[in-house]
Amino acid sequence: MPTSLDSAGSGGAGPASGGTRLRTRGLTAGYGDIRVIHDVDVEVTSGTMSVVVGPNGAGKSTLLKGILGLTRVFEGQVELNGQSVTGKPLEQLAKAGIAYVPQVDDVFDTLRVRENLEMGGFLLDKATRQERIDEVLEVFPDLRRKTRRFVGSMSGGERKMTAFGRALMLAPKVMVLDEPTAGLSPALTQVVLAEQARVLADRGKAVLVVEQKAKAALELADWAYVMVQGRVAMSASGREVLDHPDMAEVFLGGGAVAPGRATG
Numbered sequence: 001m002p003t004s005l006d007s008a009g010s011g012g013a014g015p016a017s018g019g020t021r022l023r024t025r026g027l028t029a030g031y032g033d034i035r036v037i038h039d040v041d042v043e044v045t046s047g048t049m050s051v052v053v054g055p056n057g058a059g060k061s062t063l064l065k066g067i068l069g070l071t072r073v074f075e076g077q078v079e080l081n082g083q084s085v086t087g088k089p090l091e092q093l094a095k096a097g098i099a100y101v102p103q104v105d106d107v108f109d110t111l112r113v114r115e116n117l118e119m120g121g122f123l124l125d126k127a128t129r130q131e132r133i134d135e136v137l138e139v140f141p142d143l144r145r146k147t148r149r150f151v152g153s154m155s156g157g158e159r160k161m162t163a164f165g166r167a168l169m170l171a172p173k174v175m176v177l178d179e180p181t182a183g184l185s186p187a188l189t190q191v192v193l194a195e196q197a198r199v200l201a202d203r204g205k206a207v208l209v210v211e212q213k214a215k216a217a218l219e220l221a222d223w224a225y226v227m228v229q230g231r232v233a234m235s236a237s238g239r240e241v242l243d244h245p246d247m248a249e250v251f252l253g254g255g256a257v258a259p260g261r262a263t264g
């Protein structure tokens, strides 16, 4: 079992387990003068997967951009283990242990799998880079036979695995995944969420996923946030959200969850 990829128990003033906690507190963010998300509190801790679901235009991507210093934050904070990282650029967040896997352009199509992993670790010395590659191949054994494949020739699921592997090269504690299943078939969606994203959480990472494919994501999530019109309308276990009678309407009609039933 590799140690450097396992962030659980790696110290820091995090949650009860002694791991890592990323949270937003009252985050209000948007573009120019326009506030798109309002007073958003979300959280993810080591060894768990939190998902943010909600209809088109709800503000899910804006939330991620707010967390990653990619858009304007009007109010509130982003905290890593109690320390503010609000508005910090991606490079600094990466050094602090937060990896971001964007929805698109997350791999180099014209490079082989191994070269993609090397790119993810280009800041490392050669020996550490090789160690991390070995660790990635242990987390995703399916990649082992494919290290010489050109990523452009691979399936959407294999490409996402390569993208996650590339992000793993810097041994992050938190992984922020923006719609990892966008454009994938239902079968590959299940593979990416269950056999990749969930595996990262089970390996001790704190995994925060924004997903449009709500049902598949909620089934695997430890905790879920439903965003509607820029606000968190419901925060509960994935199962509770799935079983909530208003969910169909939220996703089909963009309506809000009845306030009395939203749990905290």
Ligand SMILES: Nc1ncnc2c1ncn2[C@@H]1O[C@H](COP(=O)(O)OP(=O)(O)OP(=O)(O)O)[C@@H](O)[C@H]1O
Binding pocket: 031, 036, 054, 055, 056, 057, 058, 059, 060, 061, 062, 063, 212
């Ligand atoms: N660059 C931008 N400038 C101005 N407004 C934007 C920008 N990007 C998004 N918005 C607006 O912010 C709102 C929320 O968009 P956002 O992309 O965060 O939603 P989303 O929940 O990610 O939607 P989807 O499920 O379609 O990806 C929308 O009204 C959108 O028009």
Ligand SMILES: [Mg+2]
Binding pocket: 060, 061, 062
């Ligand atoms: Mg989006």
